Amino acid sequence: MKKAKQIKDLVTDFDLYAPKLVEKEEYFVSGHRACQGCGEALAVRLMTKALGRNAVITCATGCMEIISSNYPFTAWKNPWVHVAFPNAASVGSGVEAGLKTLRRKGRIPDRRVKVVSMGGDGGTADIGLQALSGAMERGHDMLYVCFDNEAYMNTGIQRSSATPFGASTTTAPAGKTSFGNRRWKKNMPEIMAAHGIPYVATASHSYPLDFMNKVKKAVNIEGPCYIHCYSACPTGWRSASNATVKLGRLVVETGMFPLYEIEDGIYKMTVDPPTKRRPIEDYLKLQGRFRHLTPDQIKYIQERVDVEFDKLMKKINKN
Amino acid sequence: MSKRIGMEVAIAAAEAVALCRIDVAAVYPITPSTHIAEHLSDIVSNGELDAEFMTVESEHSAMSAIIGASTAGARAFTATGSQGLMYMHEMLPVASAMRLPVVMAIGNRAVSGPLNILNDHGDIMMERDAGWISLFAQNGQEVIDMIIQAFKIAEHRDVMLPVNVSIDGFILTHMVEAMEMPDQEEVDRFLPPFKPFETLHPDQPVSMGAFAGNDIYTEISKSKDMALVNSKKTILQVWKEWKKQFGRSYEPIESYKTDNAEILILTMGSMSETAEIAIDSLRAKGMPVGLLKLKLWRPFPYDELKKAVKGVKVLAVIDRAISYGGSGGPVCGEIRSALYDERNRPAIVNYIIGLGGRDVTPEDFMMIAKAASQAEKKAPKDRYVIYGVRE
Amino acid sequence: MVKRKWPETWQEVNPGCIVFEPGSASEYHTGTWRSQRPVWNNNKCIKCGICYIFCPEGCIHEGTDGYFYADLDYCKGCGICAQECWPAAISMVEEG
Numbered sequence: 001m002k003k004a005k006q007i008k009d010l011v012t013d014f015d016l017y018a019p020k021l022v023e024k025e026e027y028f029v030s031g032h033r034a035c036q037g038c039g040e041a042l043a044v045r046l047m048t049k050a051l052g053r054n055a056v057i058t059c060a061t062g063c064m065e066i067i068s069s070n071y072p073f074t075a076w077k078n079p080w081v082h083v084a085f086p087n088a089a090s091v092g093s094g095v096e097a098g099l100k101t102l103r104r105k106g107r108i109p110d111r112r113v114k115v116v117s118m119g120g121d122g123g124t125a126d127i128g129l130q131a132l133s134g135a136m137e138r139g140h141d142m143l144y145v146c147f148d149n150e151a152y153m154n155t156g157i158q159r160s161s162a163t164p165f166g167a168s169t170t171t172a173p174a175g176k177t178s179f180g181n182r183r184w185k186k187n188m189p190e191i192m193a194a195h196g197i198p199y200v201a202t203a204s205h206s207y208p209l210d211f212m213n214k215v216k217k218a219v220n221i222e223g224p225c226y227i228h229c230y231s232a233c234p235t236g237w238r239s240a241s242n243a244t245v246k247l248g249r250l251v252v253e254t255g256m257f258p259l260y261e262i263e264d265g266i267y268k269m270t271v272d273p274p275t276k277r278r279p280i281e282d283y284l285k286l287q288g289r290f291r292h293l294t295p296d297q298i299k300y301i302q303e304r305v306d307v308e309f310d311k312l313m314k315k316i317n318k319n
Numbered sequence: 320m321s322k323r324i325g326m327e328v329a330i331a332a333a334e335a336v337a338l339c340r341i342d343v344a345a346v347y348p349i350t351p352s353t354h355i356a357e358h359l360s361d362i363v364s365n366g367e368l369d370a371e372f373m374t375v376e377s378e379h380s381a382m383s384a385i386i387g388a389s390t391a392g393a394r395a396f397t398a399t400g401s402q403g404l405m406y407m408h409e410m411l412p413v414a415s416a417m418r419l420p421v422v423m424a425i426g427n428r429a430v431s432g433p434l435n436i437l438n439d440h441g442d443i444m445m446e447r448d449a450g451w452i453s454l455f456a457q458n459g460q461e462v463i464d465m466i467i468q469a470f471k472i473a474e475h476r477d478v479m480l481p482v483n484v485s486i487d488g489f490i491l492t493h494m495v496e497a498m499e500m501p502d503q504e505e506v507d508r509f510l511p512p513f514k515p516f517e518t519l520h521p522d523q524p525v526s527m528g529a530f531a532g533n534d535i536y537t538e539i540s541k542s543k544d545m546a547l548v549n550s551k552k553t554i555l556q557v558w559k560e561w562k563k564q565f566g567r568s569y570e571p572i573e574s575y576k577t578d579n580a581e582i583l584i585l586t587m588g589s590m591s592e593t594a595e596i597a598i599d600s601l602r603a604k605g606m607p608v609g610l611l612k613l614k615l616w617r618p619f620p621y622d623e624l625k626k627a628v629k630g631v632k633v634l635a636v637i638d639r640a641i642s643y644g645g646s647g648g649p650v651c652g653e654i655r656s657a658l659y660d661e662r663n664r665p666a667i668v669n670y671i672i673g674l675g676g677r678d679v680t681p682e683d684f685m686m687i688a689k690a691a692s693q694a695e696k697k698a699p700k701d702r703y704v705i706y707g708v709r710e
Numbered sequence: 711m712v713k714r715k716w717p718e719t720w721q722e723v724n725p726g727c728i729v730f731e732p733g734s735a736s737e738y739h740t741g742t743w744r745s746q747r748p749v750w751n752n753n754k755c756i757k758c759g760i761c762y763i764f765c766p767e768g769c770i771h772e773g774t775d776g777y778f779y780a781d782l783d784y785c786k787g788c789g790i791c792a793q794e795c796w797p798a799a800i801s802m803v804e805e806g
Contacts, residue, residue, distance in 0.1 A: 019759035030784035031736035037788035042766035074526035075735035082528035090380035094387025097371040134376030242789030418726035541720035
């Protein structure tokens, strides 16, 4: 029998009732065909709530495109377009350029409409990286959100450059001579920060207010912004469908996916991990993709997580 | 009033694009189309055209960006060729499936490998089935005219399809020619402001580019095919309007000295200029030879072709590309298939010439005409000949 | 508003396959996927809305009485609401 948590464990009463303050309107509606407990669908839903009505969304091919737009239906209430896998950012930059010039010429209402492009980790860190880099470099007034579920889930859980070290995927499987993915996860937020854009942030569906505040902040900033949003995938990670939100918390509490933002080059932690971070094992053990890892391998990963976390903290403490 | 100008054709192409008052251009540099982009960016930088000029990081993004701009309701343009066209290939069928009236100028160039920057039609032939309307310009004047016509055709409610205009690389793009450049008032009269079918805007949210399963993909494909087939009607109408306003006439297949011709040569693009010289010379010697100039590649003008070859004994189709693996020139393959059902079809011979920028001279056409004249009596031993290849 | 007929023939496919009705996906009911459903014990519920915010389907709504309920037409039974409910007011019950 599950025990109720003590109210004293909760941060403040404000946090406790904050969900009630969230935009009620749904812009990503029920009836979408994502898997049970899909973290990405949850994250997208939260993003659209933060965006509100005044945004145009361009979407890369991937789970979110397939599950939301089965012609002649759409789960979107925002204007939305899907073109292909690698080009959500370049389509977004074109939409932005179009809206900008039409507004200047008085052919559409004279108000700012934010262009938001979105893709999964494959569509962002792999095949879409060039288009994303170009769009950010060109300085379009747009937000790019990467929904990172750490592999090509739509095609059946193949490894991407955002797959974490040691995770077993269908193209980097754990086997007699392999422990799964042999490469460390690509650090997309740092790559984006190196573009010198005004705003870069990491986020998670398990911290909805933090995520939504970041989206709102990015929308208000004129210029290119990037948010990298952790999105748990029960199907691909072989985790329980009800563990999605819990995983998103554990990944932050272990320091594996810190929630921070980089505004005009200044690093800031937005959700403080506990003073004593939890061991990564707490996070890994809930997922089938890590089940094969030996204690030594987990220790090896833990060391790297500690190093990366310290590196980030140095940047944060500098400010 | 149109103005008589002497100008490099690529520069004139950019001037024509500007006259169409485009809203967005997204271009990536590639020889030999770069002068179009450069001059267009000059025009925008000098404030002569109010548009966004996007210097994208690849051709894939160039096409993606103008697709995006078009969904936002902007009149959008790009230019490319060869490897650039290959690189944006993925996006071409999407642009046509989304029924977006974007326009692309192609500086035709051979496709790698080996790398070659000079002209042939290998690039556009690979995009034959992308669902675009495809026009071929013969000279600088046609480049100007077809670019302006392209926007009107593309944006017509009965069409709503992207259009590309093939301009032979270097041979046309870099040639200084004498042309008539229409003025702004004339172009405005011909080409009304762009009224998009539907746009991405929060005031009326729609979803574009939805996923389609096996229950509807076939119907969607048929609808796209019919849109392209039926676009010919509008193309003919637009050309009629063009003739009325500017006096220059366009036809899907133009005939040159075909009266009583027994042998016809069929060409596309700038080769047609060269071929005309050969025809003049051969006619002067009394040879019953004429020229067909294919201007409309997609939708393919089946009826016009059948009419044009009626009573002709030999048709020599000149290709500037190879469809590798035995089928020969892609244009000839198309024409053979188009005429197969005709009872009294001419003998058809296929010559592939001018690959990778190899010179094509009037003498070549004379040689071809003479060789082709034999085909009536004796079928050639090869389905196609790569003309002038060293053996 | 008159419901648009689903396109069946090629003539009915609109140019560019644009979907004109925002949010029309809700015509598709995902509730049939469910093997468990969430049940609220309103004696324990503190009306905080955490179930509402964490629902990937967006199918948990606040009633006029301030308590929350799931629209079972769409609930896929993932169990996140029950897992995240602080006062443990939600339990998952087997269907059928």
